[in-house]
Amino acid sequence: MKTQISFMTSLFKSGIRMQAADGDRLLGEDLALWFVGRSKDGEFAFSKPVQGQTGWSESASSEGVEFTLGFEIVHASVGSDYAEWNINIGKTGKMFGAKATEVRSRLCDHVHNVLRESRHVREIQWAD
Numbered sequence: 001m002k003t004q005i006s007f008m009t010s011l012f013k014s015g016i017r018m019q020a021a022d023g024d025r026l027l028g029e030d031l032a033l034w035f036v037g038r039s040k041d042g043e044f045a046f047s048k049p050v051q052g053q054t055g056w057s058e059s060a061s062s063e064g065v066e067f068t069l070g071f072e073i074v075h076a077s078v079g080s081d082y083a084e085w086n087i088n089i090g091k092t093g094k095m096f097g098a099k100a101t102e103v104r105s106r107l108c109d110h111v112h113n114v115l116r117e118s119r120h121v122r123e124i125q126w127a128d
Contacts (some may be wrong), residue, residue, distance in 0.1 A: 001128060002108050003089055006074070007115050007124040010082045017079030024078060028055040028071040031085060035071070038114045044107060059092060065103040066092040069111070076089055086124075 012031045015023060030067040032049035036058065039046055046069075047059040055072030070088035089098060089108065108126075115121045
């Protein structure tokens with residue numbers, strides 16, 4: 001099951017070189033807002049991004065099923081002009097039935113398509 005997509009881009013603020021790992025959680029708000037902007041008028045309803053332990057997150061819901069998208073920079077690329085970023089896809093709640101699996105598959109397709117459609121995003125890769 002796909003749980004994380006990584007990619008490289010220079011579109012978002014990547015911090016300063018040698019930034020402490022604790023500062024990574026401050027990065028990614030611009031990525032989260034950009035993603036929501038690119039997702040308007042689609043199947044999924046997105047919440048406002050909130051800051052968390054490792055970056056920023058927002059919920060994405062469709063057909064009564066809710067997921068969490070987490071946006072974070074890869075620490076080794078902090079301060080880079082061309083940084084590596086991750087979007088983590090998690091399920092809100094404990095139940096993961098057939099309906100949730102179908103919605104999740106469409107959400108993964110949506111995330112991939114949003115990234116792929118930007119000419120400034122490269123090296124898109126999924127991980128389990």
